[in-house]
Structures are given as structure tokens and as C-alpha cells.
Amino acid sequence: MHIFLLTNPNPNLKFPPSLSNITNPARSSFSSPIIGSTGSPLLPTARPISPCVRALSSEMDLLDDRRSHTLMEYFGKTGADVGDDMAILIAHLEYACKRIAALVASPFNLELGRRPAHGEVGLSSSGRDAPKPLDIISNDIILSSLRSSGKVAVMASEEDDLPVWITDDGPFVVVVDPLDGSRNIDVSIPTGTIFGIYNRLEELDHLPIEEKVQLNALQSGNRLVAAGYALYSSATILCLSFGSGTHAFTLDRSTGDFVLTHPCMRIPPRGQIYSVNDARYFDWPNGLRQYIDTIRQGKGQFPKKYSARYICSLVADFHRTLIYGGIAMNPRDHLRLVYEANPLSFLVEHAGGRGSDGKTRILSIQPVALHQRLPLFLGSLDDIHELESYDNIQQKVNPGYEV
Numbered sequence: 111m112h113i114f115l116l117t118n119p120n121p122n123l124k125f126p127p128s129l130s131n132i133t134n135p136a137r138s139s140f141s142s143p144i145i146g147s148t149g150s151p152l153l154p155t156a157r158p159i160s161p162c163v164r165a166l167s168s169e170m171d172l173l174d175d176r177r178s179h180t181l182m183e184y185f186g187k188t189g190a191d192v193g194d195d196m197a198i199l200i201a202h203l204e205y206a207c208k209r210i211a212a213l214v215a216s217p218f219n220l221e222l223g224r225r226p227a228h229g230e231v232g233l234s235s236s237g238r239d240a241p242k243p244l245d246i247i248s249n250d251i252i253l254s255s256l257r258s259s260g261k262v263a264v265m266a267s268e269e270d271d272l273p274v275w276i277t278d279d280g281p282f283v284v285v286v287d288p289l290d291g292s293r294n295i296d297v298s299i300p301t302g303t304i305f306g307i308y309n310r311l312e313e314l315d316h317l318p319i320e321e322k323v324q325l326n327a328l329q330s331g332n333r334l335v336a337a338g339y340a341l342y343s344s345a346t347i348l349c350l351s352f353g354s355g356t357h358a359f360t361l362d363r364s365t366g367d368f369v370l371t372h373p374c375m376r377i378p379p380r381g382q383i384y385s386v387n388d389a390r391y392f393d394w395p396n397g398l399r400q401y402i403d404t405i406r407q408g409k410g411q412f413p414k415k416y417s418a419r420y421i422c423s424l425v426a427d428f429h430r431t432l433i434y435g436g437i438a439m440n441p442r443d444h445l446r447l448v449y450e451a452n453p454l455s456f457l458v459e460h461a462g463g464r465g466s467d468g469k470t471r472i473l474s475i476q477p478v479a480l481h482q483r484l485p486l487f488l489g490s491l492d493d494i495h496e497l498e499s500y501d502n503i504q505q506k507v508n509p510g511y512e513v
């Protein structure tokens with residue numbers, strides 16, 4: 111078994127950065143000897159920017175010079191004032207996502223995407239799915255980045271039964287699904303990393319570690335201070351919100367920088383796309399069937415026939431929904447409140463949309479178990495409100511499906 115690209119490609123370079131070189135921590139990791147580390151001659155500094163940018167003021171003033179801006183530049187000057195601790199944490203997460211992006215795209219890691227022939231199958235005692243080697247390696251990459259950030263007290267991962275206590279004085283708690291959609295990895299369908307960031311609950315510092323890790327990780331989505339996802343697709347996208355707008359950055363593979371490409375994203379109030387695994391139609395409750403039948407025929411509140419798109423990779427389905435509008439849904443108890451539903455709801459709400467379990471706003475649900483699963487509906491405000499008006503949309507029949 112070959113495992114390539116798990117280590118820093120250039121061992122002389124220290125990653126991720128300390129605050130002193132945070133201006134552009136990742137540039138040199140991807141610099142090529144031909145292009146050099148200060149930028150690519152193939153890429154002019156003046157790039158086209160979205161027309162919406164011109165309408166943005168204050169926070170987006172940094173775009174006025176029509177230069178592309180990296181994530182770290184965005185944290186500086188006129189960009190998001192997230193504080194040094196958060197900037198350092200994001201720099202480490204950014205680096206972890208780049209490592210995972212390289213890992214999932216590597217021709218030498220194909221067998222890591224397969225389930226072990228004699229390994230764990232089905233669900234673990236905590237209700238987690240059996241992981242693939244790539245899930246475990248991605249988890250290790252994230253953990254090692256969070257450890258070296260020095261900024262994280264607790265990491266709770268979809269891949270671990272229990273949260274990990276990292277450092278006593280880390281100001282943050284990170285919840286993460288390291289590699290969502292890994293069931294698709296054999297066939298090169300997009301995958302993603304989802305994360306949410308909370309403040310450490312200092313009032314719990316006196317408790318034994320076993321108690322405070324759980325309680326810190328079980329904070330309600332209302333308390334998120336930041337969230338994000340990385341999409342590993344034809345482009346690698348890092349989408350972030352710190353509570354004022356949702357912004358997406360695209361990886362420039364020639365320099366290793368995430369460049370701000372989608373500032374202040376706004377999900378359209380209506381889309382014309384629904385995204386669901388509709389092979390489950392006959393296990394759906396009546397309300398959900400009626401809703402889908404209605405919008406397919408163009409007989410809903412929005413008098414257009416909706417189209418279906420379903421990649422079966424949550425980050426990819428969510429990313430499309432954020433940009434085009436509509437609804438991405440999984441109506442059965444399958445996706446996790448802590449690692450998936452809360453961070454994505456935070457991102458969609460800060461883009462003007464809504465995250466719902468079909469009845470209740472996701473961010474207001476108090477988690478009671480780390481690996482708690484629930485129905486999830488994410489998308490355009492008007493579409494979600496229309497869907498919620500159908501009483502019975504949560505799929506309670508959940509036999510578990512083979513594929």
C-alpha cells in the first residue's frame with residue numbers, strides 16, 4: 111500500500127505558520143521551481159471579479175484595487191477582523207484541507223478509498239459508519255493540524271467515538287467531518303470536509319476532562335462562531351463564514367493560495383432545483399411525496415417545473431445549492447447534527463438561506479448525543495418555507511440502504 115502526499119512535500123518548510131508569517135502561509139508549499147513562490151507569471155494580478163463585488167462596501171472595499179486576494183490577505187486590513195487566534199486556526203485548517211485535496215486526487219492512493227476487505231463493516235457502537243482508510247487518514251491530518259495550531263481545546267470528529275481533549279488553554283472547540291462523501295471516492299466524485307468552530311466553554315474548565323470534552327462538543331449551533339467546508343472537486347473550494355457573510359475561496363494550484371472568488375454569497379430566495387435521493391420515494395411520508403410531486407410539475411408557489419440534481423456527496427450538493435438556490439435534502443435520520451447539519455446551516459443562514467430538520471431551525475436544536483442524526487433540509491428561504499408547510503416530510507422509515 112502506498113501512502114503519498116501525507117507529509118509536507120518540502121520538509122525544509124515549516125507548516126503551518128506562526129503569526130509572524132501568516133500573510134501567506136501556504137504559498138511556498140505549492141510553489142513550483144518554474145513558477146517561483148511569489149506568484150505565477152501565467153496569472154495576471156488583475157483578474158476579473160464578480161459584478162456583485164462592485165456593489166459591496168466596507169468589508170469588501172479591499173477588492174476595489176481589482177487584485178485577487180488570498181484568504182490570509184482577506185483577514186488583514188479591510189477584510190474580516192477575526193482576531194489572531196482565529197486567523198491562526200484557519201491557516202492550519204486551510205493547510206489540512208490542502209493536504210486532503212492532494213490525498214484524494216493522488217493516483218497512488220486508490221486503494222485507500224476502498225473499504226478494508228476484512229475490516230469493520232456496518233455501524234460502530236456509537237452509530238458511526240465503518241470508515242475507509244482515507245477517512246481515517248483525513249481525520250489524522252485534521253487532528254495534527256489542530257494540535258499544531260495550539261488554538262484548539264477540543265476536537266470532536268465524525269470519525270471518532272469520543273472527542274479529543276487537545277490543550278487546556280486552546281480558545282476553540284472544533285467539530286469536523288473530515289471526509290464527507292467518501293463512499294464516492296472510488297469513482298472520483300467530489301468529496302468534502304465540513305467543520306464548525308465554537309469558543310471553549312471556560313466555565314467548564316474545572317470539570318474532569320471526560321465531562322468537559324462532551325459538553326464543549328455538544329454546544330448548540332446557535333453558539334457557532336465560524337464554520338466552513340472544503341470541496342474537493344474540479345476546483346478545490348474553501349467556503350467560510352465568521353458570522354458576517356459567507357465567502358468562498360478557490361485554490362490556485364500554481365501558488366497554493368486560496369483566492370477570494372465568491373465574496374458575500376447570497377443564496378437566491380428561490381431556486382429551481384431539488385436535490386434528494388429519490389430512489390427512497392416509497393419510504394417517504396406523504397407530505398414529502400406531495401411536495402416533490404408538486405414542484406416537479408411546476409404547481410408549487412413558484413410556478414416553474416423544478417429539476418433534480420443529486421450527487422450523493424453532501425458538500426457538493428450543498429455548494430451547488432448555495433450558488434443556484436433550491437433545496438438539498440436528506441429526509442431520513444442519516445446526516446449528523448453536530449458535524450454536518452450545524453456548520454452547513456450556519457453557512458447557508460449567513461448567505462440568506464435556512465437549515466431545517468423539516469420542523470425546526472437546525473441551529474436552535476440542542477444536541478444530546480455526539481453522533482446524533484436527523485433529517486436535513488438546506489437551501490433557499492422561500493423553498494424551505496414552502497417545504498415546511500407540508501406537514502409530514504421527515505422520513506421515519508429508515509431501513510438502512512445497501513448503496
Ligand SMILES: O=P(O)(O)OC[C@H]1O[C@](O)(COP(=O)(O)O)[C@@H](O)[C@@H]1O
Pocket residue numbers: 239290291292293387422423424425427440442444511513
Ligand atoms: O444514502 P443517502 O441517504 O442518499 O445519503 C447520502 C449522504 O450520505 C453522505 O454520503 C454522508 O454519509 P457518509 O458519512 O456515510 O458518507 C453524504 O455525503 C450524502 O449526502
